[in-house]
Amino acid sequence: MRDDRSGPGPAGGGGPVAGLVLAAGGGRRLGGRPKALLEHRGRPLVEHAAAVLRAAGCERIHVVLGAAADAVRERAALGGCVLVDNPDWAAGMGSSLRAGLDSLAGTNARAALVSLVDQPGIGAAATRRVRAAYQDETSLVSAVYAGVRGHPVLLGSAHWAGIAAAATGDRGARSYLKAHEGEIALVECGDVARPYDIDTEADLVHLE
Template sequence: MDDLNRRNEPDGEGDADGRDGQAGAGGRDGQAGAGGEVAGLVLAAGGGRRLGGRPKALLTHRGRPLVEHAVAVLRAAGCTRVHVVVGARAADVRRLARLEGCVLVDNPRWEEGMGSSLRAGLDSLAGTGARAVLVSLVDQPGIGSEAATRVRAAFRDETSLVSAAYEGVRGHPVLFGSAHWAGVAASAAGDRGARAYLRAHQDAVTLVECGDVARAYDIDTEADLGHLE
């Protein structure tokens, strides 16, 4: 459960509004207004291999696609700009999920793992004016707005590096100041996400305990589906 490529769990809440806004691989469009200080980024491209090929973004939670929940959490934490990286069955995600106001970022290399989605998401934020990004994973419905808000509140400037912690163990969401984006992208590979970068810079990471407001689990297998509501 450590780092940006494991998953955590909070008690989520809220529904995302809208649909549309989309961007090609590395592209960006569909969102009005300034990027804001802290943008939100949902990594939602996975194909759900251990779930019989059901994309996690489209699993049903509280009557709606799980990706809507992930977006709602970031918005409730104050992220007015939210980018969502899609890959597996991207056309279905656009069609079935209400993601208005979000920027949808296509990751044609999603099968390579989370690292490729993280790189695509960070690239899509270039030029938006965002000073930091709050990164979450689509398959962690146990992590709600309270945890996301705590992590976002620890943002100070472009050098900020902040991670939620669960009983002292690093988890999600993770906030990267823009000064870290190039380094994170360069080290993200396979399914490791930002793990290597966070370990290399562990002395600079601010840990924010969230174990009292969130549960750190992820939806990986059929047995995990019981966490969905």
């Protein structure tokens, strides 16, 4: 289900690359605190993630919600974003990726620039680099940090069906990308971003 808080939005437009934030996690290792609502610089993490995609040049941004979706709608300022409910969020990130790609299927987007809500150390500079590597609907692009692949990733629409079929549990697009490793354009971002995750109580030190 979709809910665009600021009206119809860019239903037929928004450029070829859409932003997709996966923000459905329940924060099991954080005592059940949904990651989307953790505060960073005074605002929920989900706001920060959407703003990074906007600053990187994405006009259309879809945000997949799951745990505490109603609270996220109430507390996070996500005007202009399309909010996508994932009722199966507890099954893992793969279900959120499938929901997000499905929500983009009826738009003119030819690629999805995918970011994770719990990586606030990855800002607009890195995200813009990955977006700039888009060529067409067959593009596969990944940020790398000292040679290790990470997020964000750009997934051309020609790959969405295959990615959705392979996205199970918490693997997301990992298995599909491994099978298509030779097709991935790698973009080094270690000089402009820090790819840590907010997974445990100890990781909360990274929030500002």
